Amino acid sequence: MKRIVAAVLPLLVCAGLLSGCWSKKELTDLAFVIAVGLDKTKDGKYLASFQVVNPGNVAGATQRGGGAAGVPVSIYTSTGDSLVEASRKASEKVSRLLYYAHTNLVVIGEEVAREGLDGVFDAMERNNQFRTTARLVIARGQSAKDVLTVLTPVDKISANQIIKTLEFSEMAWGQTINADVWQAIRSLASSGRDLTVTGVTIEGNPKRGKWQTNVQSSVPDARVSLEGLALFKKGRLVGWVDGPPARGIVWVLDRIKQTNITIPWKGKKEAIGYRTVRGKTDIKATVKHGRPTVSVHIRAEGDVSEARVPIDLADAGVLFQLEKDIERHVKNEVKQAIETAQRERTDIFGFGDAVHRVDPRLWKKIEKEWNDRYFPNLDVMVTVDMYIRRTGLRNKPYVEAE
Template sequence: MKKRWIIIIFVLLLTGCWDRNELTEIGMVAAIAVDKDSKTGEFEVTSQFLRPAAESTLTPSPERPYLLVSTTGNTIFEAQRKSNQSTDRHGFFAHNKVVIISEEVAREGLMPVLDSMIRGKEVRGHVWLCIARGVKAKEVLDIKSDNISRIPAIYLESLNSNAEQGTATLNLLTYFKDTLGQGINPVAGVLTIEKTETEPFERVRLSGGAVFHEDRLKGFLNEKEIRGYHWITSTEVAQTGALSFPSELEKGKFVTVEVREVQSTIKPEVKSETDISFTIEVYQEGRIAAEQAIGQFEERKQHVNYLHQVEEENKKLIEEEIDLVVKKAQKEFEADIFGFGRALHKDYPHVWNKVKDNWDEMFTTVPYTVKSEVEIPSSLLIQGPFQPES
């Protein structure tokens, strides 16, 4: 009797998965691009299928390691399923790296586009979301630029993962949280195609940010403006970057500060429901990573004073860029991308409940002040800049 129960238990443990997908039957999709068909008005979905054999380390193939399949449909889900009619593998989207949306589609609203991806759980929430500016989204997936990776999806994933202060990055889950939440609007990454002087004469670039309000693309931020956005929000991207200033040691030369840490806080002050203001506090720590000027500090005090001068220039830059992006968000986009409303909701929930219905209008005129602090504890040069022997 005991042996019989042992056999039954082992049979149950050794059963397979009823809904498993064999690797030989599925087509791995590494990236998705969404455009609008100009003739029918339907969504045009381009899927980048991987060709594993082309990337084999044993018998690599000279053929392109991916296949682009474009299909159309009234919904994204319908268009995705149509890809099964023209490829010999069933589309598998769980390993997708990036979703690229054309500017045209983004201005009409992203919820109809992203709904089926999240609802069906075919595309995971950590996937990067980018807006193609000035080009069709599918063109970004077919640029034959000189990348280290031969697969565009891997290249685009790395651009987002390694992004620094001049760029915005956003995944699907954060987009949904910001769009459906209160007191903040999302900012997504922007992909463009730029010309180069060497073959193949073009490359994809991640730069700036795409501002959304109520699910619709409102406009774009350039690199200086998106850096101001990062000073305020202290996102992960804000924690790394390089800032160059004119050197006080020698005219025409520059000093570069490497950003090591950024912390920021938005503090609301409420005097009445119609008298609300905010203070943006920013702390940055950095180090001098490069100094073009040559010379030598004769005293330690000179070195300390020089670091203070660089800190002051750094503070001035932070405050200018914050002022630049806040004014643009208020006057041009009318979109609270910083979370002023979220901070108000957190600290004064009773006030927020009274003003939230009119917050979009209030945000455009709400006053703010900026307080910044910069610390550069070391230049990594004990005596100062290098000076060659005469």
């Protein structure tokens, strides 16, 4: 009898400690939120937009040829004085519980971005469902709601298309940044680095983009595209950067994976194309007589991707001259980027963090005045080393001299 009690008693104790499925949620009771958009209403409240997946339509679209099924996502909106309030009020319109564990994209409207992102990320970080690995973009010239309502032809869920475009654009072109919420939180928490985020806009007619006919045409009436980098200062949007200066920012941030640079040659513009295959940027700060300076060194390797003029790529002297021209081109882009940031008084490069590492005592003294006083007048030395490793299968182009 004692043996039986000794064997059964531990089992009974363990059974009492087990919680069971007290927090279970049935799949049929959940609304999977793939993307969240944040705007401001005229009375200053938050307008939250939730892109919710319609599972049956997504699966059906694969079997029935895309547009034959219903729309793959639905957009629900609600307003509130805070993000949590707006999220809770959405329960008045959705027949299921909003579930954020699969939220992969956050779209912030310009008005919200200009007012500040501190409160936005505080609510997201405290939510135990929300993942800070969600991608982050700023709606440029459009509301976040309009961006999420555009239906996309290739990726049925438009949030996925934006995410993939961010990944491939940074990898192949280098004028955008694939940033997530966690990176934004780290930048906001740091006094020596400000935030930069990729902008997203709508090409075409936003009103027609939300209709199913938008994905039934080879030329959609509206499509979502990336446009420029948003510059933040202390969590508030202060300006935009486009084109080569935007790529200069990505160079300094050491986020360039691949890109294509076109340079002139002997009076002809856009004559030689250079494709980078790898790059590395090092930032170092030094302090002399209480005055900080920063050096930026960029080193990259690449191939000749295009030659539209007569040129002998087998000549070592020619390759050396090409490398120097490419170095000047990249150096000019980087200088434009640094001058733009200094003009906006926002240290998006993390130069302040570099100064902090090399001289913590000095940083403690200048930290509060860094953006407005020290950074705009900071001496930044830029050095660039570019190498041509391959010229392709042809050393002499088809183009003949005139």
